Amino acid sequence: MTIFNLGSINADLVYRVPHLPAPGETLAATGFTRGLGGKGANMSVAAARAGARCVHIGAVGGDGVWALDRLTEYGVDTRQIAKSDEATGHAIIAVDEAGENAIILHPGANAALKKVGLINALAEAQAGDFFLTQNETTLQAEGARMAQAKGLRVAYAAAPFEADAVQAVLPFLDLLVLNAVEAAQLEDATEKSVADLSVKDIVVTLGADGCRWYETEEKTVQDFPAFKVDPVDTTGAGDTFTGYLIAGLDRGMPMEQAIRLASKAGALMVTRLGTADVIPDLKDVQDASFN
Template sequence: MSILNFGSLNIDHVYHVDHFVRPGETISAERLDYFSGGKGLNQSIALAKAGANVYHAGKIGVDGENLKQILSDNGVHTDYIEMTDGVNGHALIQVVPSGQNNIIIYGGSNHEITEEYADRVLEHFGEGDLVLMQNETSCIDYIARKCAQKKIKIAINPSPISEKLLDTFPFELVSLFFINEIEGRELSGKEKTDEILDSLLEQYPDSAFVLTLGHNGVVYRDKNNTFTHGIYDIKVVDTTAAGDTFTGYFLACYAAGEPVPDCLRKASVASSLAVSKPGAAPSIPRMEEVQEAKSHLKYVEFQNPLF
């Protein structure tokens, strides 16, 4: 199986600050770092480091040529990445001493994906393959419908959640959802974890859902099974790539046919290791690191009072 990631390619501008800037406030950053990023790029690198055969499709601007090389250096196939004449997509990220962050994204070249480009890429994929998407690029509703026609399975991380996405994306075509609590509430209209998953399964009975719950852990549910996994106690440096690392690792293991509990465990270890290092893509561990770390990380059992 090949995994095709129609995903964003960003340059991250990371500002280390004492606290998140408040309305009307001007603050000074203690340090500025530049990293490769974007949910798409991060997830492709996580997929590759977890052992998947992954192709990335996307657009880079005139200032983003190094992003293609970074993907290639990390084992991602870059045959379908194209350059545009505009500015590359980028993110402005504030990181506070606790490791928490907030992010502003500018789409740039990521919003130059067209139906014609999608058709050219999808000519090379078909039944038995899987496509992964996020909500940081243009044309994803068209891509989903085209994949369904070609019997390509669809996984989506619907982030950032938006009114347009909720109104236009054909969620009924999705096989596997990666969502956090905010996205789960927006998609389901419910508040509690069990109610979110019940509602989503009622709407999309043939789909599977991976719902991440921050420091409480993660829940997987499909129409036949429910599995949970806790977290690992580790010093947090930067949470920027935590979710993308989890998504890439879970999907790589899941596509390889591993049992869901193993997928959850490996993805949880990988995301824990990622938050212990600065940056997005550079913090994503390799599978050897994940396998080695499993034996010595302190595990905290899944505990969610809303489940």
């Protein structure tokens, strides 16, 4: 099967800092790198490295040819990525010595995708394929609606969290992935607990505490412990988890097995410095051992 991922493509400008800056503070960085990122690109790379066929739907500016080359190198189908007059999106990421991060996003070309591009991209989709999207681009609700109508399984990562955007796609979802903070924000916005939402499968990531899976039709809840690691950089770990999770489900894994695979990939990711460029491949994940 195929994963169609409507998502962002960014240049990640990563600054190593002794601590995350406080308001009004000027802080000297101890290191700098530029890499491929964006929640969408990260998830596409993760899905491809997990063994799935992944078609990325998005846009870059004239300055983004390097990003297309990098995605292709990592196994992502880039034929549905449009060229925009806008500059390629970018993120300014500060990472402290404990691996925690703070991120500023500029959407650029990610906000310039046209509906005709989405229609063309989904023309080749078949029932049973996956449609995946996040909140760093446009046309999420339109894409989810079109995908559901074609019989695709629709998955959504609710980040960066926007209450209106999340509620617009909820009626079309088969799978919702969000972290604990986003889950609390969604509960406030909907005045419902996560377990009462009309989405069959909901996975809430809990950082070092692992994740929780809600199967709302059977009204079951299952916790999965995290693999214990010493974090170097948490940037992209959630995206890696989501990409691996969707890839596992796309390959026919039961949810429990897909979650464990995704958890292992996410744990390995936080031991690496960077984003899409260092997402582990399937052999790395399968061979990894944790205490």
